[in-house]
Structure formats: structure tokens, C-alpha cells
Amino acid sequence: xxxxxxxxxxxxxxxxxxxxxxxxxxxxxxxxxxxxxxxxxxxxxxxxxxxxxxxxxxxxxxxxxxxxxxxxxxxxxxxxxxxxxxxxxxxxxxxxxxxxxxxxxxxxxxxxxxxx
Amino acid sequence: xxxxxxxxxxxxxxxxxxxxxxxxxxxxxxxxxxxxxxxxxxxxxxxxxxxxxxxxxxxxxxxxxxxxxxxxxxxxxxxxxxxxxxxxxxxxxxxxxxxxxxxxxxxxxxxxx
Numbered sequence: 001x002x003x004x005x006x007x008x009x010x011x012x013x014x015x016x017x018x019x020x021x022x023x024x025x026x027x028x029x030x031x032x033x034x035x036x037x038x039x040x041x042x043x044x045x046x047x048x049x050x051x052x053x054x055x056x057x058x059x060x061x062x063x064x065x066x067x068x069x070x071x072x073x074x075x076x077x078x079x080x081x082x083x084x085x086x087x088x089x090x091x092x093x094x095x096x097x098x099x100x101x102x103x104x105x106x107x108x109x110x111x112x113x114x115x116x
Numbered sequence: 117x118x119x120x121x122x123x124x125x126x127x128x129x130x131x132x133x134x135x136x137x138x139x140x141x142x143x144x145x146x147x148x149x150x151x152x153x154x155x156x157x158x159x160x161x162x163x164x165x166x167x168x169x170x171x172x173x174x175x176x177x178x179x180x181x182x183x184x185x186x187x188x189x190x191x192x193x194x195x196x197x198x199x200x201x202x203x204x205x206x207x208x209x210x211x212x213x214x215x216x217x218x219x220x221x222x223x224x225x226x227x228x229x
Contacts, residue, residue: 034216043206043220044206089158091158102164104208105161106159108157109158
């Protein structure tokens with residue numbers, strides 16, 4: 001049972017336009033959400049995160065939106081640049097009672113291609 | 117400040133063998149997690165170590181085991197290798213305080229023949 005889903009395996013956009021990557025989750029206990037970017041032959045790089053008490057978080061060109069009622073989050077990249085071309089993973093986490101277990105549950109990823 | 121490092125980069129083993137992968141966590145990070153990323157999939161949580169003890173485990177059999185050392189570095193051991201163990205193994209570390217952001221190393225690509 002996949003608790004974090006990224007239903008679009010790939011997305012192609014033109015340089016300068018907006019990229020919107022989507023993610024859905026099924027476990028309502030998740031209270032923290034993260035986006036990672038991964039280039040080939042490298043480990044995932046942390047991009048941006050959001051707590052379940054917020055519905056939006058911005059960091060430069062990257063904005064993450066969280067809709068808890070729909071169990072949906074999205075990552076907006078504006079403007080998109082060719083260097084943004086990578087696989088983007090959505091991840092979710094929750095703190096288990098009595099510990100500091102921050103296990104991340106990942107989606108399968110979306111390959112973003114930004115064309116010059 | 118150095119990031120998370122892993123060794124070796126690539127490894128080829130045969131079915132039934134044992135393998136040890138190593139990870140040095142980012143400076144100041146005392147929690148280390150290991151993930152397995154199969155081709156076309158997202159990383160899957162194997163286990164986490166905090167203060168040298170396992171404090172969380174994913175859906176992996178006991179032949180996957182680990183260690184964390186006083187300097188917070190860590191090992192992942194896999195016994196009785198199977199073909200399906202072929203994957204990218206990622207190590208991640210995080211700060212003892214703050215939110216859930218984890219910082220990943222470049223991974224070890226394991227191929228089981």
C-alpha cells in the first residue's frame with residue numbers, strides 16, 4: 001500500500017514557465033512533508049518542507065502548498081530553469097510517540113525536464 | 117562542514133554473499149537512517165540509529181542489520197544476498213533537534229549477480 005503517491009512519472013516545461021509537481025498521501029497522521037531533488041549518480045538533495053500546521057511555504061523560486069483536507073501537496077517552481085531538470089521526490093513524515101523517529105516515506109518521483 | 121559520505125561507491129556481489137556498506141554522517145548529526153532505492157522507485161526506509169541504538173525499522177528482514185558508532189558513523193550489513201537486493205543504498209543524517217529534514221549521501225550502488 002503506497003502511502004505517498006506521485007502520479008505523474010514525468011513533466012516537461014519550457015524555461016521561464018512554472019513547473020507544478022503534485023503529490024498525494026493517504027495517511028492522515030503525516031504531519032511534515034518534504035521535497036527532494038535528485039540528479040543521476042547523486043543522493044537526494046533537500047529542497048523545501050512544510051509542517052501540517054501551515055498551508056504554504058516559500059523559499060526563493062520554490063513554493064510548497066499543502067491541502068490537508070484533500071491530502072494533497074504541490075511544489076511550484078517559478079521561473080523554471082534548465083538546471084532544475086531532475087527527479088523530484090515528495091516525502092512525508094510523522095513523529096512516533098516516545099521517540100525521535102523521523103522515518104521518511106517517499107513517492108516514486110517525477111522526472112522534470114526544463115527545455116531551453 | 118562536510119556532508120554525508122558513503123563507501124564504497126559501487127559494489128558487485130554474488131547471491132548468498134554478505135556485504136557491509138559504510139556511512140559518515142554530517143557534522144553534528146547524531147541520527148542516521150538507511151534507505152534502499154530500487155530502480156524506478158522512491159527510497160524505502162530500512163532502519164534508523166540514534167545514540168548507537170536502532171530506534172525504528174521498516175519492512176526489511178533481519179538479514180539487514182546495522183551499527184552506529186560513537187562518532188555517529190554507521191554501517192549497513194546485508195547477509196545472504198538475494199538478486200532483489202540490487203539497489204542504491206542511501207544513508208541520511210539529521211540534526212538532534214529541529215524538524216525532520218534528512219541529508220543524504222551519494223549512495224552505494226549494489227549489484228547482486
